Amino acid sequence: MMKRTIAAILASDVAGYSRLMAQDEEDTLRRLSAAKAVFRQHVAAFRGRVFNTAGDAILAEFPSGVEALRAGIAIQTDLDALDREDPPERRVRFRMGLTIGDVVEVEGDLLGDGVNIAARLEGLAEPGGICLSRTVHEAVSGKVQAAFKDIGPQKLKNIPRPVHAFRVVLPGAGAAPLARSPRARALRWGGLAAALSLGIGLGGVMLLRPHWIRGPDPAQASARDDLISVSVARARQACFPDRVRLSGLLNPRRAQEVRPETEGMRVVRSAVQALDTVKAGQVLAEVARIGEPDTAALPLRSPLDGTVVRSAATAGMPASPRGPALFEIAADGAFDLDAEAPLATLARLQPGQGVGVTPLGGGERPGRIRLVADGIDPATQLGRVRVSVGAGDGLRAGQFATGVVRVGERCGIAAPHAAVSQETEGPVIYVANSERIEARPVTTGLSTENEIEIREGLNERDTIVLKAAAFLREGDRIRPVSVPAGR
Structure with missing residues (x-):
């Protein structure tokens, strides 16, 4: 069943991604993985949801334009601090497009004018910048500490009507680099392996030496060094409110x-x-x-x-x-x-x-x-x-306006939103029933602010990875860190 709703849509991709891959594929993938972790962390912090990823592109939805813009500014600010001292030709810079529009939900993915316009606005943004529509500009005016540059009505490919657009002047744009905190310095691309090996968390997830990070002498690294410490919990039963959207x-x-x-x-x-x-x-x-x-x-x-x-x-x-x-x-x-x-x-x-x-x-x-x-x-x-x-x-x-009618509830297996990775073939949850993780295709259903119903593909006996899917792949060896269910 398709659900139609209105949402704030944030579309992004990496400027010059093909060039970066051609120069150094392994280094680019490493940087992109870390950048996606920062992206997902801020999306979750501002009550958003990543609903689609493909290559270097990330699409997220938010309940309001204010939270979407605040998330975009936080992401761009953190990514700028992450690699500001690296050579300009190796920096990973996202371009972002943001609009509020009508969308249709199909099996967890979103389609429609809202997604299409956000994706086209993204092409108008500068590397490291954000371009938004008038609908967002009106919704965030006076509520977000940012200045805007009016670039007027824009003719967007395959969009029948011009869209009035604005570029965001990010806080501190053009200012001298600020001194970094010890944590910020640790999270630079060059120091990311050290930060992770010390157990510094990204978005509350403990990570230890992801598969793309190796020590200075791989030949002397022990098997234990290749383990990835991840937060896990048993899948649990929960009840979800059944809603009809108007x-x-x-x-x-x-x-x-x-x-x-x-x-x-x-x-x-x-x-x-x-x-x-x-x-x-x-x-x-x-x-x-x-x-x-x-x-x-x-x-x-x-x-x-x-x-x-x-x-x-x-x-x-x-x-x-x-x-x-x-x-x-x-x-x-x-x-x-x-x-x-x-x-x-x-x-x-x-x-x-x-x-x-x-x-x-x-x-x-x-x-x-x-x-x-x-x-x-x-x-x-x-x-x-x-x-x-x-x-x-x-x-x-x-x-x-939109309306939500609460018509009942349905009970079943629950998982945190952050545990569900939206892959090109559909939603996936990483299951940690053994030493090596399994990427389990699942069918999702109803949801609350923190959890989503898993209708097929998971049972209460399964142990799931709660977060950090951006750093994982099927078959990785892990060191599970148990977390009480529901946290």
Whole structure:
């Protein structure tokens, strides 16, 4: 089943990757593995999820544009510090593209305009930089400490409409290098082996001499030196909330247009603007007959309590009972989410169910299903669902929003998100039932913030590697470090 949702998508790849590989393949792969570990660490720290990797490319989703941009800035800052003293031609520099858009989830992967636009914006970014769309710029304005360079509307390959883009001016860009802490110095490419052999963790994972790191004299290295220390735990049972996701536009539940009652009028002054809350009888504007002085103006009053969702009145414009409305008022400020849901989920929805509604650029607010339509659109196989959102500050007519309906729960095998590696052939979990690890293909299902349901491929007797999949490959010899289940 495909799930449609809205997400902040971060797309990245390595600038000049083919050149780096041609110069020194082994060194490039070593650097890329360490860079991916830094990438995954920050994605997880900002509540994101890596949903696809291929070669040097990494795609991640986040619940908000703010967290996506903060993760991108943290990644670029750490990677810059990691190899700043190395020759410029050997530095690994990611380019990043970021947008908020509609996506479809297919077996853990995400597809759709949001992913496509993020990938195209990535090509506009400078090495070590971030390029983002206007939707992200509006969502993060005033919330992230970064400056932006407006590069205007951009024509992107295979994207029908131009996308207005901005480049991020990263904090400290152009500043002199700062003195590194002992840990930062240890994590430089040249000192990474020493850091790992001392047990320094990346993202809380203890690593010891990954397979691509060798001592100065491999012939004298013991078999024990080639072991990789990893955190492991037994797979466990857990229950996951079953959710249905909706998306659509916010519209007034009941709206009334306001015009003057007589012909031949003009607007003298407008007293309110969009998003203002008004009371019945409150003056919205003053109007006068065309040709009469402003002193003869009459008040145009609101017919009801509510919120101004549209204000078109400007001084001097003509107004009449049959002309365009000067104002549109949402009765009592109440809005509905006019949403769509896949055919397969409609049977699980019914009036009265609670919905968490998140307008684009805003926080979640409570809602309740008012109506589930009987029919579906034969072209899209989507059905209509109307959700009561109620009154609230900042709601706008036509604003995009998503909704989450909690319809039940399902219990089964659970694993941490960080234990699941998204490979080209699908999701994989590293199983540590013996001295050598096994890359086990799995089928995933429902999820929570920290764990994901494993529907096939794993059982409670299996011991799994909790993190550090970027450093592992099937057949590696490991030294397991047990961690209590659920941590």
